[in-house]
Amino acid sequence: MIALAARDLSVAYEGTLRLSVPQINFATRGLVGLIGANGAGKTTLLRALAGLVPANGQIRIRDTPLDRLRAGERARALAYLPQNAAAYWPLSVRQLAALGRLPHRPALGPLGGADQDAINWAMAAVDVQHLAERAATTLSGGERARVLLARALAVQASVLLVDEPVASLDPYHQLLIMQVLADYAADRGLVVSVLHDLTLAARFCARLVLIHQGAIVADGPPEQVLTDAQLARCYQIRVGRSDHDGPVIVPVSRVDS
Amino acid sequence: MTQPAAHHLSRRVMLYGGLLALTLLGLLLSMLVGRGAAGPTFGWQAMVPELSDGVALLLVEVRLPRALLGLLVGGTLGLCGAALQGLLRNPLAEPGLLGASSGAALGAVLVFYFGLAGATTLLLPAGGVLGSLGALVVLYGLAYRSDDVLTLILAGIAINAFAAAATSLALNFAPSPYAALEILFWMLGSLADRGLDHVALVLPLMVTGWLLVLLSARGLDALSLGAESARSLGFEPRRTQLLVVGGTALAVGAAVAVTGVVGFVGLVVPHLLRRAVGYLPSGLLMPSFLGGAALTLLADTALRLMPPGPELKLGVVTALLGAPFFLHLILRSRRGEL
Numbered sequence: 001m002i003a004l005a006a007r008d009l010s011v012a013y014e015g016t017l018r019l020s021v022p023q024i025n026f027a028t029r030g031l032v033g034l035i036g037a038n039g040a041g042k043t044t045l046l047r048a049l050a051g052l053v054p055a056n057g058q059i060r061i062r063d064t065p066l067d068r069l070r071a072g073e074r075a076r077a078l079a080y081l082p083q084n085a086a087a088y089w090p091l092s093v094r095q096l097a098a099l100g101r102l103p104h105r106p107a108l109g110p111l112g113g114a115d116q117d118a119i120n121w122a123m124a125a126v127d128v129q130h131l132a133e134r135a136a137t138t139l140s141g142g143e144r145a146r147v148l149l150a151r152a153l154a155v156q157a158s159v160l161l162v163d164e165p166v167a168s169l170d171p172y173h174q175l176l177i178m179q180v181l182a183d184y185a186a187d188r189g190l191v192v193s194v195l196h197d198l199t200l201a202a203r204f205c206a207r208l209v210l211i212h213q214g215a216i217v218a219d220g221p222p223e224q225v226l227t228d229a230q231l232a233r234c235y236q237i238r239v240g241r242s243d244h245d246g247p248v249i250v251p252v253s254r255v256d257s
Numbered sequence: 258m259t260q261p262a263a264h265h266l267s268r269r270v271m272l273y274g275g276l277l278a279l280t281l282l283g284l285l286l287s288m289l290v291g292r293g294a295a296g297p298t299f300g301w302q303a304m305v306p307e308l309s310d311g312v313a314l315l316l317v318e319v320r321l322p323r324a325l326l327g328l329l330v331g332g333t334l335g336l337c338g339a340a341l342q343g344l345l346r347n348p349l350a351e352p353g354l355l356g357a358s359s360g361a362a363l364g365a366v367l368v369f370y371f372g373l374a375g376a377t378t379l380l381l382p383a384g385g386v387l388g389s390l391g392a393l394v395v396l397y398g399l400a401y402r403s404d405d406v407l408t409l410i411l412a413g414i415a416i417n418a419f420a421a422a423a424t425s426l427a428l429n430f431a432p433s434p435y436a437a438l439e440i441l442f443w444m445l446g447s448l449a450d451r452g453l454d455h456v457a458l459v460l461p462l463m464v465t466g467w468l469l470v471l472l473s474a475r476g477l478d479a480l481s482l483g484a485e486s487a488r489s490l491g492f493e494p495r496r497t498q499l500l501v502v503g504g505t506a507l508a509v510g511a512a513v514a515v516t517g518v519v520g521f522v523g524l525v526v527p528h529l530l531r532r533a534v535g536y537l538p539s540g541l542l543m544p545s546f547l548g549g550a551a552l553t554l555l556a557d558t559a560l561r562l563m564p565p566g567p568e569l570k571l572g573v574v575t576a577l578l579g580a581p582f583f584l585h586l587i588l589r590s591r592r593g594e595l
Contacts, residue, residue, distance in 0.1 A: 071491035071493060080486070089538070107472075
């Protein structure tokens with residue numbers, strides 16, 4: 001069963017082609033890692049899949065073309081957490097998580113029971129319930145990242161697209177967030193995440209999509225994608241590998257072409 | 258989870274109740290308190306059975322429009338200030354920022370300049386409304402393509418600068434010193450000497466503007482996560498911007514057209530109430546309407562308690578109180594407390 005699919009997808013900024021993807025499909029469950037060097041087109045692909053940038057080609061959620069969905073329907077089906085997400089007012093953590101319920105709510109009226117359940121569930125998933133009444137602007141970087149993820153989780157969409165959710169987090173919270181995403185991908189729906197840490201990508205994702213210069217150059221299980229040859233070509237790095245209950249991949253030197 | 262929810266509810270009921278009571282008090286005082294020899298208790302005489310027709314006439318023809326305009330104009334400024342601060346995600350935004358006020362002022366001044374104000378009392382506000390709509394059209398011409406708030410602010414600054422220059426030009430070439438003085442006084446902002454026909458002229462525009470602004474409520478909440486997240490939640494930022502900017506131009510333009518420029522209400526009121534409503538932009542809209550109405554009515558009533566002499570203009574008083582407050586805001590925001 002296919003949750004999200006793109007065909008003949010291309011994105012151009014100011015006349016320059018930035019992304020060209022003939023075809024890509026995502027199943028209804030599973031955590032998929034989007035990897036590649038800075039500027040390769042990972043974020044562009046994610047935003048195009050979310051319908052947030054003008055793109056040519058066709059994107060389908062299940063069997064419905066994305067552009068035929070109304071804004072509210074799209075927002076309920078597909079949640080998106082941008083890179084460096086922010087909150088502009090000192091909203092409480094609970095209020096911030098509750099913003100994830102906006103696509104589900106009528107134009108007037110308070111939060112319903114289902115909304116409250118979703119908010120509580122999302123805050124519990126990222127372990128921020130004890131912060132519920134704190135102002136989001138007073139949180140540490142790690143706490144804020146978790147709260148903003150709770151906002152995206154609270155949408156309870158069948159497709160969750162997240163851009164670098166563990167950037168700037170300490171190792172403990174990197175592992176925590178990756179586990180949250182893996183659990184969501186097992187129980188609730190598809191998760192596509194841009195990732196930079198190759199070890200986390202290899203350990204948590206069953207499928208990796210490697211992007212290089214706006215095109216997909218490898219797509220499959222981590223051991224097929226993270227080969228020495230691919231990493232040298234796309235990242236211009238050489239890596240050291242070992243195994244501790246799973247793969248460990250550490251960059252050790254640059255490869256200059 | 259029920260207890261904090263109940264707590265929030267009772268706090269909201271208290272806030273709304275308090276603001277509503279203040280607004281009603283403002284309305285009542287505005288009807289009862291007069292100026293000059295008649296004294297502050299003048300209005301009570303209307304309650305006496307054998308009242309003279311003159312008193313009833315005064316209440317309906319003079320005090321009622323003044324009180325209604327205080328309510329409408331103050332509410333408009335509070336509501337639109339709150340919405341603009343939410344849209345621009347900045348607590349220093351205010352309704353005059355986008356050029357609607359200065360456009361309305363220019364429109365009215367041009368009516369003065371060509372000496373048409375005497376022809377019919379409604380020509381002046383009509384000129385103001387046309388001026389604010391003109392400013393809105395120019396604003397869209399400059400900024401509609403972009404959902405970037407900086408473009409919007411820069412376009413507003415350009416319109417404000419041009420309207421101010423054109424207004425000065427009109428003063429410069431005023432046919433007589435008397436006309437120049439009249440223009441100046443009008444621009445100071447006042448609720449005095451307006452009639453029910455003024456209320457009828459601006460009410461439809463204001464109500465339309467309010468509705469547009471209120472329709473943006475959920476979109477403003479989504480925007481507190483930034484434009485991209487708002488779009489992913491199904492609230493296109495450009496649509497929210499259209500509602501807020503269009504609604505503000507209509508309502509504030511109409512307000513300025515009948516009363517002149519009453520500054521700082523739209524800046525100060527949302528700021529005073531933001532913490533009490535819990536910072537969510539949608540929750541700030543109606544409290545700011547009530548707060549703006551109450552503040553304007555009470556300020557306008559306080560004016561009439563001043564010793565005899567030329568009456569202080571409302572816009573002068575709000576600016577005198579508002580400017581130091583604005584400075585206080587800037588100093589606090591520099592210390593990172595906003």
